[in-house]
Amino acid sequence: MPPDNWHDIGAADDLCRKPLQQITIERVKLALSCVNGQFAAISGVCNHVAGPLGDGRLDGEYVVCPWHNWKFHRSTGLGEPGYEEDAVPRHDVRIENGRVLVNLTPSSPRTHKKHDPHPLARPVKRADGPIRVVGISTTVMDAANPRYSTSDALLEYAVEHARSQLAAETQHIKLKDLSFRACEGYYSKSAHACTWPCSITQMDAGDQLDRVYEAIVHWADVILVATPIRWGSASSLYYKMIERMNCIQNQITISNKVLMHNKVAAFIITGGQDNVQAVAGQMLGFFAELGCHLPPFPYIAHSRGWSAEDMERNIEYVAKSKELREGAADLVARAIDVAKVLLAGKATDARTTRGGRKAHQLDVRAQI
Numbered sequence: 269m270p271p272d273n274w275h276d277i278g279a280a281d282d283l284c285r286k287p288l289q290q291i292t293i294e295r296v297k298l299a300l301s302c303v304n305g306q307f308a309a310i311s312g313v314c315n316h317v318a319g320p321l322g323d324g325r326l327d328g329e330y331v332v333c334p335w336h337n338w339k340f341h342r343s344t345g346l347g348e349p350g351y352e353e354d355a356v357p358r359h360d361v362r363i364e365n366g367r368v369l370v371n372l373t374p375s376s377p378r379t380h381k382k383h384d385p386h387p388l389a390r391p392v393k394r395a396d397g398p399i400r401v402v403g404i405s406t407t408v409m410d411a412a413n414p415r416y417s418t419s420d421a422l423l424e425y426a427v428e429h430a431r432s433q434l435a436a437e438t439q440h441i442k443l444k445d446l447s448f449r450a451c452e453g454y455y456s457k458s459a460h461a462c463t464w465p466c467s468i469t470q471m472d473a474g475d476q477l478d479r480v481y482e483a484i485v486h487w488a489d490v491i492l493v494a495t496p497i498r499w500g501s502a503s504s505l506y507y508k509m510i511e512r513m514n515c516i517q518n519q520i521t522i523s524n525k526v527l528m529h530n531k532v533a534a535f536i537i538t539g540g541q542d543n544v545q546a547v548a549g550q551m552l553g554f555f556a557e558l559g560c561h562l563p564p565f566p567y568i569a570h571s572r573g574w575s576a577e578d579m580e581r582n583i584e585y586v587a588k589s590k591e592l593r594e595g596a597a598d599l600v601a602r603a604i605d606v607a608k609v610l611l612a613g614k615a616t617d618a619r620t621t622r623g624g625r626k627a628h629q630l631d632v633r634a635q636i
Contacts, residue, residue: 270360270373280368283307288331288342290322296372298322298359299331301342308343309359309370315340315347315380317463321356335454335461336471345376353381388465388481392527394489394611398437399604402488403427404480405442406495406506418538418570418586423494426536426596433597434604436490439483443505448477451511459522466515477512485516489607490532491560492600493551497539497571502547510554517557526559530610533560534603535567536596538586544569561610563602568595 275293277283277300284302290312291298297312299322310331312322319335326332330339330348339348340356347354357374403426407417423440430436449472455462463470469478484491495502519525533555537547548567556562570592572582586592 270371270375272371273373274362274369274371276367277370278368280307280363280366283368288322288324288326290320293370293372298370299324299342300361300368300370301326301331303329303342307361307363307368309361310340310342310345311356311359311374311378313356314338315354315356315378317460319458319461335457336467347381351381353379355379386465386470388469388478388485390486392485392529394530398435399430399490399607399611400437400439400488401427401430401490401492401600401604402439402441402483403492403494404483404509405440405444406493406503406509407442408444408503408505411444416583416587417496418583419494419496419536421586422536422538422568422592422596423492425593426492426600429597430490430600430604434601436604439487441479441483443480443509446476446479448475448508448512450508451514455514455518459518462515462518464515464519464525464527466512468512477509480509481516484531485527488531489611490534490600490603491555492534492536492603493555494536494538495547495551497537497543497547500543500546502537502551506551513554513558520559528559530607531560532563532603532607532610533558533566534563534599536599537567537569537571539571539582542571544571561606563599563606565599565602568592568599 277291277293284305287303288299288301291300298309299312300309312320314321314333316336316338319333321331321333321340324332324334327339329342331342332339340346345356345358346352355378357378358376360371360375362369403423405420405423407420409415409417427438427440431438449468452468454467465481469475495506516527519527535548535551537544548569552562552566570586
């Protein structure tokens with residue numbers, strides 16, 4: 269039997285009004301449940317990333333964590349069927365004179381089923397080798413009936429130029445070919461619920477955004493993102509991707525941990541509509557928040573203006589434009605030059621302070 273450490277937590281008639289609640293007594297967090305007048309208590313700290321179990325919900329006899337939906341039996345603390353080895357401590361409960369008493373000394377231990385760490389969770393360390401460039405296409409199209417994409421065409425040209433003319437290793441990732449879920453707002457539940465690797469990536473083995481995370485965090489030195497302009501904004505796939513990248517930036521916020529060091533971001537923006545500067549501004553701001561450096565003149569863009577609705581003419585212009593192809597080649601060359609400076613150790617890593625971000629960066633423009 270556990271040592272007596274009983275505490276009166278309140279009147280049974282009051283406490284039974286909530287089927288599940290989180291309570292804290294002497295710094296002990298408990299998930300107190302009441303089903304059909306029967307009280308039970310387990311630890312209020314989830315085994316996964318310490319989510320508040322008592323703020324979750326009941327699914328039959330199981331408490332469901334509000335952060336990532338892990339389940340524990342409300343009376344035994346055992347994980348759901350198949351995951352019983354993941355257990356949280358249970359606490360004895362009794363009723364005396366209409367009052368609920370809980371023993372703060374647990375009557376069972378916390379146990380963890382062995383989980384292999386996700387591959388993305390490994391330490392970030394650049395492997396030796398040449399400069400690495402990843403091109404990320406965010407245009408949306410029907411894979412079965414592909415069409416010409418001006419942004420994708422210029423991205424393909426830039427990536428091929430980096431490979432064939434600048435001796436870089438390259439990847440070309442097309443978001444339209446990946447199956448990945450939209451961000452599900454774990455950050456809105458708690459900053460600590462938005463994890464690295466992404467909570468969705470950890471839970472869903474079929475989620476293919478891991479290819480983007482792998483490329484931009486662990487592999488690439490240069491990140492080249494291409495987007496069309498849609499109603500004055502970047503593509504919907506671009507926003508779907510960067511919302512999921514909140515897990516990278518959030519590590520700075522909650523852990524003072526910068527995942528992306530000495531990486532360079534540059535952009536290709538095209539479209540039949542205008543608003544190039546606004547689209548570029550969002551992209552520049554977002555990737556700077558991840559810790560990326562920018563080359564001189566960090567984007568190229570083309571637009572025929574707000575009133576240009578004849579997209580076939582826009583496609584014809586881009587397809588034939590030597591100037592735009594040369595611009596794409598020059599853009600990736602500038603980005604690679606900056607990456608070389610950074611990797612040579614002539615610029616410091618981005619660091620943060622508890623009071624806010626403080627960039628310690630060398631102006632690399634004067635050196636290239």
